[in-house]
Amino acid sequence: MLSSRIGILGGGQLGLMLLQAAIDWNLDIHVLDPDAEAPCRKIAPKFTQGSLQDFDTVYNFGKNLDVITIEIEKVNVEALEKLESEGKRIYPQPAVIRRIQDKRIQKQFYIDKGLPTAEFILTDNRADVANHIDFLPAFHKLGRDGYDGRGVQRIPSEADLHKAFDQPGLLEKAVPFEKELAVIVARNPSGEIMTFPTVEMVFHPEHNLVEYLFSPAEISAEINAKAQEIARKTAEAFEIAGLLAVELFLTADGEVLINEVAPRPHNSGHHTIKANVTSQYEQHWRAILDLPLGDTDAYAPSAMVNLLGEPGFEGPAVYEGMEKLLSTAQVFPFLYWKAITKPFRKMGHITIMDKNIEALKDKVKFVKENIRVIS
Incomplete structure (x- = not known):
């Protein structure tokens, strides 16, 4: 192999x-x-x-x-x-990619397989969304081609219906949630399955992409077991070979619901390069080559901060503050070899580790305040 x-x-x-x-x-x-x-x-x-x-x-x-x-x-x-x-x-198999490419088909798949997800309505266009005022507040999601926060619009009330996409999509009930979680699952063609620890994601308030995350998530053992089980069952339902990132909502009443999935390495697993025995990237190779899956245990609590292009800057990338990062213990920058920065473009990420959770949070704050990608 x-x-x-x-x-x-x-x-x-x-x-x-x-x-x-x-x-x-x-x-x-x-x-x-x-x-x-x-x-x-x-x-x-x-x-x-x-x-x-x-x-x-x-x-x-x-x-x-x-x-x-x-x-x-x-x-x-x-x-x-x-x-x-x-x-x-x-790998992942074409049938899996086809099913996941269209969020309308993807969401219906969860219902068909008895997997928990938020209530939704399939819509054909903007006018169709207007027929479901009583379903608001909700999120309108494009069926196809939404990526990295694009293709999602929050529709809180009738006054916001003009924001809906005039293309096939789905209207998903706005669920009151306490945390956004993710579990990366690996499954090889022989059926062996291994999960990474559950992470807690914090999204950018405007651009709907992960700003930073903590691993492991600060959740109860019961919620963690539920998240891990749902992720496993989702990978088994798809019969995927490779990685599956399962994004989840933890609701105010303790429910764990599938938001959406990605059949590949994922932003929610970048930290595993340094923080876990086997990274998500090595695990992907193990999975698609039908090799034994690697140990996913973490060396220590960790965080990952996405390094985004600063608003107001576009041009050759300059990484301001690298010296401060490199002088801090267990802070590891990863740059993506993108020559040109743009506002909110993913330019790299920073993995942070510490045995003390409060110290880890302090380091995250330090990193967010001390590095910028400008031009």
């Missing part, structure tokens, strides 16, 4: 960290990305520039490979299905 020719669809920061894990095992990696300056470009053994959504490009990229995986869901599934029919090992 380690001698297989392996392809990654997508050469962004997740692909970069997959490549960094692959170097240890001398894996033969090929990367396809539409951006000639993608983060993976400089270290990928073989890099191809091309569309991830064009049938011929994806098919021709994969036809001489043995195993193909993804770092983003927005890929041509028809090409992957043809490659799979010709004997290529595609």
